[in-house]
Each structure stands twice: as structure tokens, then as C-alpha cells.
Amino acid sequence: MLLPLILNGLIVGALYGVVAMSFVLIYKASQVVNFAQGEFLLVGAWVCWWFLTDWQMPFWMGFLFTLAFMTCFGIILQVVVLRPLIGEPVISVIMATVGLSIFFQALMKWIFGVFAKPFPPIFSAQSVDILGLQVQPVYLLSLGISLFIMAGFGWFFTASKHGLAMRATAFDQQVAQSLGISVPKVFAMSWAISAVVSAVAGVVVGVVNGVSSALSFYGIKVFPAVILGGLDSVVGAVLGGLVIGVLENVAQYVDAEWLHWGNMYAIAPFYALVIILMIKPYGLFGTRNIERV
């Protein structure tokens, strides 16, 4: 009974992990707490849906167009909205991202309506047998894509020079500049990557559940995940996402069987959030400064 719950939790949790990583990316590179992360999923999924239905594109094409769109979207947001706020108080920056969140939620409702819309069918719904469990291929694909993105992040931050530059910028902007790195470019790149990666997650969820404003909620779920993992830890974000994914499934099960408090699926992560903040405010993997010798 527990196994499917955990598997389901891991599949959803991996997606949380992906969104959490893209949230941490922005936070690490540019110290912005992005309250509009969920809207990246929402915008990405709607744009992809639009390419596939209104433009009748084949899936791969619509998907690539979506990625291209989200790259520009991320860069434009950073350059137009956040760059002018550099040096302003943290609260102004937070209000700006909250504003973006509200704005894009409303905009998407205005353009695409308030009802959930399904993606055109992409895979046969024939379920596969894994360890005696019937799993739909989309879920497997979702897990595969999540793992692929995580591996991509790992490669980016350790092997590519732009990934290293991003880490250098996160560590010390002055040092980064002394190495020839353009900090504004790093900021823009972090927003572009974050928007693209979140959009991929948005499309995956859209394919599974249909596209609706519920996608925004992933942006909220990110908070327990990243607080658990530590705001500035990419690995922590992944683990935090997985834990939260499993936690909400198990909590719901426990609630349905014994507690009967109701709605544990949505709320349990936030109970966890409060508890984590009380006992380990920097998260499991948050920065421990290495002292200079």
C-alpha cells in the first residue's frame, strides 16, 4: 500500500526538485527570492499548449518553440524588471516578484480562460508494469525528464565555464568581475535557465493533468522544498523536493486512514516548513561558510 504512495511521491517530488533547483539558481546567482517561480510553469505550459493547439505544431516543435520563448521571457524579465532594482532593499525586490506572480496569473486567465485545458494526447495511455505497479508512461517520462534536468544542472555547474562563472558570481561578485565575468549577463542567464527549466516542468505537469492556474501552486510548494534543503543549495533543492513529494502523499494517506483532519496533501509540506524553520533555519544543506586559513 505504501509503495505506490512513495513512488508517486518521488515522481511528483522530482518535479518539485526541478522547480526548486531553478528557484535556487536565481537566488544563488542574483539573491532574488522569486515569488513568480510558479508562474514560469504556468506561462510555459500555456505557451506550449497554444503552439500545439492553435498552431497545430507537432509536439517536439512546439516544445522547442516554448523553450526559445521562455529563454527570451526570462532574460526580458530580468533586464526590464529586476535589473533596475539592483541595490534596492530586499523588500522592494520581493514585492516586484510578488507583483509579477499576480500579473502573470491574471494575464494567463485573461488570455486562456479560467478552465483547465488538456494537452493533445502525446502518449498512449497504456500503463507499464514496474515492480508489480501499473505506471503510466507519462509519469515515467516525467521522472526521466526530471533526472535529465538534474544531471544537466550537475554538468553545468561543474564542467561548463558559464556554470562556474555563475558559482563565482554567487560567491563574490567583485571577484567574479576581476576574472572577466559580466555580472549582469550572469543574472540574465540565471533567469533564462530558470524560466526554461520551470517551463519544462510546467509542460510535463500540463501533459499529465492539463493546463490550469493550479500550476502556479508549484511555485508555493517550492518553499518547503528549498527551506528544507537550504536556500542556496542546488543538491538540497532536489532532496527537499523529493522529501516534500513523498511527505504530502504519505501525509494524505495517514490522514485518510486515521487522522481525518482533511486536506493534508496540500498542507503537510507547510507544517514541515514551519518545523524546519524552527529547528534548522539554514536547511539541511544551507551555507556553512568555510573559514579562510
Add this chain to the structure above:
Amino acid sequence: MSAPAPAPVAATEMLLEVNNIEVVYNDVILVVRGLSLAVLKGEIIALLGANGAGKSTTLKAISGLLKTEEGEVTRGEIRFAGERINGIDPHLIVRRGIFQVMEGRRIIADMTCLENLRLGAFTRSDNQVKSDIDMVYGYFPRLKERTGLAGYLSGGEQQMLAIGRALMARPKLILMDEPSMGLSPLLVKEVFGIIQRINRELGVTILLVEQNARMALSVASYGYVMEQGKVVLDGTAAALADNEDVKEFYLGGHGAERKSFRGLKSYKRRKRWL
């Protein structure tokens, strides 16, 4: 050490020219007032002076890093390889061939040695980065053995990493800010030996800021002494090392720095009355 030292390129070619610059922080704090200096290609030039004289500020004015600290060159001109570079963003100045090794080494503590070195080559797109990493390991063999995070390196190793990282950018000019800071006398010797080799073997020009005047003058060909944002004295390294005032206030031996700092004030006064 065994390599024959090729003569530096035509020793009269001007690489860096600082003309009468004035530097202001936060629009009000005047820190450098009318400073001029010249650096010829292939040389090691020493910039000496007590704490707070404005040496680091001068280097940051050249590298453009001043911009990151609300500082600005408000007067005068900085020319590198014949072109005016005042006001250019620091990341673009690196691309022109000036690399500053900042005071306090400033290596990236949460990265490995190798990652730090690779970042030094950020501005490059050629395919010789790997062989240059081996070249750096040639100068600093002990860095090769360090596979952990750079933050756990000793002070000397961090300084070596900072210099190695600068070499990875293949700069024409390295601005080196107090490489001896916090190092044991033995390590200072080692580091300065390598600075000299880098200059001779790779032809990199070096502008060397130091409080350890004795060490700096032993590797430099020419030197400037700064005080309160101005050059008060300059000359060949040999002449400076022989100069009575320099001897008294900067070569007073180890451990006498605090004392000489107080003495310095009367030195300043004397200079002014002249």
C-alpha cells in the same frame, strides 16, 4: 629556475601610463590625488607605501574594479597599450589583458583549485586552457596535489592559486596587491621567486604593490613610493633601496612596521616643508 631567461621585449615600450589621476569614493572621499606612474613592457614595477596610502585604490583604478566599490577616477587618464581605459567595466578590462590579483587573495573558497584555475581562463576561448593548467602546476607543483576545496588551502597555497589563476587569463599585465601579506618569510621568498620567474619566462609585466619594500625592491626594476594618495618618491629599485628615507621608514627591518608607521608622519611633514 633552470630555464635561461630570455631578455624582456624592447624595454622601452610603454604598456601602462597613469597620468595625474584623482580617485574619489562615494563622490566625496578623495583618496588618490594627482598620481602618475609608468610601466614599461616586460618589467616588474614596485608601488610601495604604508597602509592607507592608496595603493590598492590605484590598482583598482587601473583594473576598473573601483566601479564595484562606488569609486571613480574623476581626473586624469589611464592608458593601456596606447588606449584610454578609464571608466571601462572591469570585466572588459580583463579582456584587454590586465588582471588584478586582489589583496587577500580572494580565491573562490567553495570551489576546488582546478575550478579556480579554469575560471581564470573564463575570458579565453582557445583550446590551450588544459596545457596552461599544466604550466601553472609547473610553477606551483603543490597545487596539483590539492584536490579539496580551495578554502581549506593554507595562506601560501591560496596566494599561489591566486597567482596561478591570474596566469590562466594570459594577461599582458598583472596587478599584484600585497602577495606577501600574512605569509611566513620563507613562503614570501618562494612566492617572490616565482613572481620573478613568471616575469622572465612568460614575459608578463607586473605592477607589484607591497608593504614588504625590501622584498619588492629585490625583484623590481623601478619603484614608486606613495603617501596619502600621491607619489612622493620614485627611482630605480637600486636607488630606492639606497635612499636614506626609504631605508629609514620602509626597510627598517621586520616587526618594526608599527613603529615606522608613526615615524612616517614626520616623514610626511618633512616632505611637505620642502
